[in-house]
Amino acid sequence: MSITGPKKKQIGVLTGGGDAPGLNAVIRGITTRAISLGYDVLGFKKGWAGLLGEGEHHVLDLDEVEDIHMMGGTILHTSRTNPYKLDDGVEQVKKNLKKYKCDALIAIGGEDTLGVAWKLHKDGIKVVGVPKTIDNDVGATDYTFGFDTAVNTAAEAIHKLHTTAASHNRVLLVEVMGRHAGWLTLHAGIAGGAHVILIPEEKYDVAEICKVIRRREEAGKYYTIIAISEGALPKDGDMTLQTQEKDSFGHVRLGGVAEKLSKEIEELTGKECRHVVLGHLQRSGHPSAFDRVLGTRLGYHAAEMVDKGEFGQIAALRGEDILSVDMKKALGELKIVPKKRYEEAKVFFGIES
Numbered sequence: 001m002s003i004t005g006p007k008k009k010q011i012g013v014l015t016g017g018g019d020a021p022g023l024n025a026v027i028r029g030i031t032t033r034a035i036s037l038g039y040d041v042l043g044f045k046k047g048w049a050g051l052l053g054e055g056e057h058h059v060l061d062l063d064e065v066e067d068i069h070m071m072g073g074t075i076l077h078t079s080r081t082n083p084y085k086l087d088d089g090v091e092q093v094k095k096n097l098k099k100y101k102c103d104a105l106i107a108i109g110g111e112d113t114l115g116v117a118w119k120l121h122k123d124g125i126k127v128v129g130v131p132k133t134i135d136n137d138v139g140a141t142d143y144t145f146g147f148d149t150a151v152n153t154a155a156e157a158i159h160k161l162h163t164t165a166a167s168h169n170r171v172l173l174v175e176v177m178g179r180h181a182g183w184l185t186l187h188a189g190i191a192g193g194a195h196v197i198l199i200p201e202e203k204y205d206v207a208e209i210c211k212v213i214r215r216r217e218e219a220g221k222y223y224t225i226i227a228i229s230e231g232a233l234p235k236d237g238d239m240t241l242q243t244q245e246k247d248s249f250g251h252v253r254l255g256g257v258a259e260k261l262s263k264e265i266e267e268l269t270g271k272e273c274r275h276v277v278l279g280h281l282q283r284s285g286h287p288s289a290f291d292r293v294l295g296t297r298l299g300y301h302a303a304e305m306v307d308k309g310e311f312g313q314i315a316a317l318r319g320e321d322i323l324s325v326d327m328k329k330a331l332g333e334l335k336i337v338p339k340k341r342y343e344e345a346k347v348f349f350g351i352e353s
Contacts, residue, residue: 029299139333158192
């Protein structure tokens with residue numbers, strides 16, 4: 001007769017929405033800590049799609065996750081799938097969690113992924129969340145993983161564009177990600193030496209931008225770099241959209257504001273203008289050291305949250321500590337750039353208050 005020990009509990013893990021540098025660090029943190037606590041970890045591929053139908057999944061072990069914190073992207077892949085918009089989608093998620101013997105689920109993602117997680121929690125599923133967005137707009141946490149890497153990528157691009165703009169005496173507009181919050185554009189613009197920074201929180205005036213360009217020319221500086229968030233708004237106008245089509249979470253695709261503004265500036269100043277859209281480049285590549293450490297700590301804490309039964313909460317950075325924060329409260333707090341922070345930046349490019 002064979003004698004076996006108590007059956008291990010199992011935690012499911014998925015990554016949803018857009019990829020972000022540091023996702024693999026979170027997966028590594030979760031897996032390593034969960035195994036040390038006596039759990040098995042089952043990774044579901046392609047976000048919520050991995051929990052629908054016969055979704056792809058496999059057991060994560062220490063060998064697989066050993067060095068993944070240094071890699072960009074996500075080994076579990078991702079998608080923008082909303083089970084609440086699919087027939088029997090929620091029931092399929094519940095059924096598969098039970099089928100694959102998952103005692104709890106850790107969802108790593110942005111407001112959409114965590115919005116689904118919160119609804120599942122209300123529907124009786126044991127869920128813990130880890131916030132993910134390069135926009136750094138989650139009010140419950142000081143910084144989101146991926147933001148630091150994206151800032152460095154965008155700042156380097158803006159910095160490098162100085163030589164081209166100066167060589168051709170051009171105005172160059174650099175479009176940076178940021179739907180409702182301008183943190184990424186603000187930080188990258190300051191670090192990369194942009195002469196004008198335009199963010200969603202402060203509507204821009206084309207006439208004022210042209211004044212900056214002319215003042216620079218009068219001072220013998222014949223080029224200007226403008227960093228602009230994709231969600232930036234003109235004084236009298238709306239967001240610039242690529243298409244009116246919406247994804248499964250009801251979001252339209254932004255893009256084109258830099259191109260639109262460059263044409264307006266060229267018409268008003270007579271200066272040659274070009275635009276650059278950084279796009280997916282900002283969220284690609286290997287994570288910075290900061291994001292590797294932050295992601296690891298968030299994942300470690302998320303595994304402990306499951307062990308402590310802290311469901312319906314997210315892991316959040318507060319000062320130097322990782323804390324558990326109510327998921328509903330976290331989703332309700334959009335962190336935008338305060339006016340004071342923008343006023344600090346305006347001193348360096350001279351748009352009048």
